[in-house]
Amino acid sequence: MTLYGVGLGPGDPKLVTVRGKELMERAERVYAPGDLAAEIAGEFVPDERIEQLSFPMTRDESALRAAWEEAAEVVAPAAETGTVAFVTIGDPKIYSTFSHLERAMKEYQAVDVETVPGVSVLSAFTAAMDVTIDDGPIDVREARAGVPTDGPDQCLLLKVTDVTATHQKLTAAGYDVIYGRRLFMNDATVTTEPTSLEDDYFTVAFATRGRSA
Structure with a gap:
């Protein structure tokens, strides 16, 4: 069956x-x-x-x-x-x-x-975080795979369970970052301030180089 x-x-x-x-x-x-x-x-x-x-x-x-x-x-x-x-x-x-x-x-x-299929984070995060993917490649990976130090201008990290360490790596690599925690849930949070977030499996980070996220 x-x-x-x-x-x-x-x-x-x-x-x-x-x-x-x-x-x-x-x-x-x-x-x-x-x-x-x-x-x-x-x-x-x-x-x-x-x-x-x-x-x-x-x-x-x-x-x-x-x-x-x-x-x-x-x-x-x-x-x-x-x-x-x-x-x-x-x-x-x-x-x-x-x-x-x-x-x-x-x-x-x-x-x-x-x-x-279901509505994935790859499409849902753009609406929840009010960002647009319309130019150039985007690197998508789990946060545990690390930050692309010489990667594309846009990067989406999934399952960010250590926001502080991830933020340090992203900013060191030259990215501006916006975070989404538990998007489309009752306690959803979207912020550019990592210190306001508790570590949570359902957190994503959208990072861009050279322009505001």
């Missing part, structure tokens, strides 16, 4: 696609990688059909691989006999836990895997 990777968008349940909503409502089981994804899914399906899966916040590749394989072992039996969904903030194919689960699911030949 089928496992659907469903993108929930940037945080506002109203930004879930019609297709994503329909599949969550149809799925016998909905799996979520954390509280926020489970909360958004809960807007569309009963809580008893939602199961949270645990993924450690670590860079230890062996621990991460073990978590993905354990998640596949949980999801596979339900997906082999019915329709299930794995929901994720943003888009399932863009810096998402779902891409790792999808690779782990290749061992289970009886399960078809399909992706339902």
Whole structure:
């Protein structure tokens, strides 16, 4: 049968696609990688059909691989006999836990895997932070990959969990920076002052050279 990777968008349940909503409502089981994804899914399906899966916040590749394989072992039996969904903030194919689960699911030949795109941070941040991408290339990466010291004039860093260190690196590289924390959520913040932000997984930094962000 089928496992659907469903993108929930940037945080506002109203930004879930019609297709994503329909599949969550149809799925016998909905799996979520954390509280926020489970909360958004809960807007569309009963809580008893939602199961949270645990993924450690670590860079230890062996621990991460073990978590993905354990998640596949949980999801596979339900997906082999019915329709299930794995929901994720943003888009399932863009810096998402779902891409790792999808690779782990290749061992289970009886399960078809399909992706339902969601509004990703790559499009949502421009509206939330009132910036325009209309000229020249933009470097997009997770913050842990580091700052491009000789990169393009525009850079978007995702998952900025250490705002202070990131800001120091970006300004040293000649960038002006605007930050967005928990965009399209109830406690969203957009600021150029990094000291006003608490460290948060759902923080992005948009940096530009030679002009105000």
